[in-house]
Amino acid sequence: MSGVAAATRTGTRSHAQGGRRQLSRRGRERLAAAFFLAPDVIGLSLFVILPMIFCVVLGFYQADGFGDYTFIGLDNYRRMFADPIFISSLETTLLYLVVIVPGLFIVSLLLALLIRQRFPGVGFFRSALFAPNVVSLVVIALIWKFMLTDQIGFVDKLFRDVGLTPPSWLGNPHIALWAVIGVTIWFSMGYYMLIFLSGLQDIPREYYEVARIDGANAWQSFWNVTWPLLKPTSFFILLTSTVAMMTGGLDLLYVMTSGGPANSTTLVIYYIYEQAFVYGEYGYASAIGAFIVAILLIWSGILFALTKGGRFSNVD
């Protein structure tokens, strides 16, 4: 009886055909979803989540780079906060982020607003602005390094031609970071510009027409229509650019400045690389990496909380 009852309960879910059970519609959908998600889940697990777990665990060890691991508890974390170069790299990274994230945001938004207009050759400008993004960062770094070299670089010559004495762009510790920021904005702006552009194109034209009928000028139209409706895109850009700027750009730094002069461009990401691959301090480098991930998680959490998950209540 119980078998009959069970078969009745499951209904269409268990058509017995030749001894095989048939999946219900929901079951099949779940299976399909699992198949579709599997490549990403496996990839993320293998190449992101597992390494992150290893990184956190490795942070509690002293690893000599030759397969020997010694558990040292929180020593790497204690060392981190007593390490003046790490503290200085953290300060440099903070300054870098405070300048580059808003800078990149504003430049990308302005470019997106410009190329949203329809004018002859707009396709060319869109491609040209995005082009640096498809070039290898090492190539970009080499080109800019040559252009910014003291005395013989193109930028140097340009300054001299108009009667100005140029500074040492990459050799002066007070200027080198700004040069790196400038180059980073230059090659990243095309990417973020495209994201802004897609956000702008999602805004219905009728809103602008209504604003125009109401007598709004360009600024009022931007402030009252574009800006509020662009908030989800802005949130996405703020979040992704912060993470990208904090964790990327190592190749640019490596080629352009090697963290110098006098550690002035040693961002945390470069310091992690240096500790791991130059000095063989894998445990210490992992501890710094874990610390940085924690900071990014907190920052992302704050952003999500402030913006209600990027939806912005006033937009809903």
Add this chain to the structure above:
Amino acid sequence: MAPASRGVSRRTFLKGASAVAGAAAAPTLLTGCGSSSKPKELVFWNFYSPNPAVGSPDLAAQDKWFRDMVASWNSQNETKIKLEYVTVLGNPKEATAFAAGEGPDIFMISPGDILRYYSGNALVDLGQYMTKEAIDDFYPNNMQSRLMDGKVYALPMEVEPLAMFYSKPALEKAHISEAELPKTWDDLLSLGDKLKSAKQGPMCFSTAPGYYQNFTWYPFFWQGGGDVVTKDGQKSAFDAKPAIDALRFWKEPIQQGIMPRVEPAAADVITSFTQGYASVYLNGIWNVSGFHYRAPKFDYGVFPIPTPPGGKPTTTLGGWAFVANARGKDPETAAKFCVWALGSMEADSIKRVVDWCIHAKSDISPRKSAMAQATKEGGYDSPIMKQFKNDIFPTGRGEPRYPPVIYKAISDAIQNCQLAGGDPADQASIASRSIDAYLKSYQGVKIT
């Protein structure tokens, strides 16, 4: 019928998943089976051969030297050597490979890295396969950094001293005769002034942070009698006059505007001279062959690194060495290969060193026998090579093998003084404190 045609049974799913997992695991399993058999091929990581971008005759000659050496070994031995080109040794690829237990069987090493690899038990004692005569054949001042507790862990293929290179056309235009070439630090600063007044390319020191910059700074530090650690290796000796003087001297030319903060032409001496971007350059003997092949008609000269008042002429001896990986597939054969290639008293081993130092490159021989033979073959007949051999090399001191923490402390002191206007006394003191803190817990071999 429709649901049946769209459905996938659990058994089918499991079968498929097993197949995918099996396919993914197969290469690993097969590799595992393969590695249990006796290795017939050892891998030699180097940055000369097979060079994918051989364009100039000097690179072609170096590439050929490596190929000939390996071909000769392979024709005589059952275990073969395979050359593998890596762009720069000491890079993340090498570090990652060793961390994963997949390091090359044979590789090249510079003194800056040797202590780390030795401490990681990654180096074979090569001396156990050498005769005493062969060990004594290597110049002791150059071997110092390759010896641990009297055992030989690396065999140098070359000795590369530093000197000041100068462009004769630039000095002529600045009306500076060869008799006025600098002998003291003050002379060198005065030369920089004259070059600037004559609108000629400046003099250049290394400015990028790294092992190479430290390597080029040490002679200035040693000339005044400096040492990084005390003789017993227990304490820092860095906070003293020689370090402060050397740091100050590297700061002055930048402050006076007679030296660029970033080296021109990606620190390439030959391009810098031929294009007029620099007139005097602190650099190494390896440029002699570079000039020979790339700018044979360019007129240049060298002079020893100037000294401070009362200082002793000193230069650094750089150069790479062969090492065998103690964690490799067959450390014994790898070590025997290194010794066969560079460290035996057989005629072909000595000849190989000669060929490398005077035909493939322009270097000082690390072995006395090879030096004698190279001299006989005319390798040091040119005025510049003769000057390197007779005047500069004898003042040389092997590149030190400081651990990363010590290297970094010194590097920061140099960078902060040279480019950030730091006070030399303060910077020497800061570096010294870092070194002392490190030495308190250091338990490895003696730091030299």
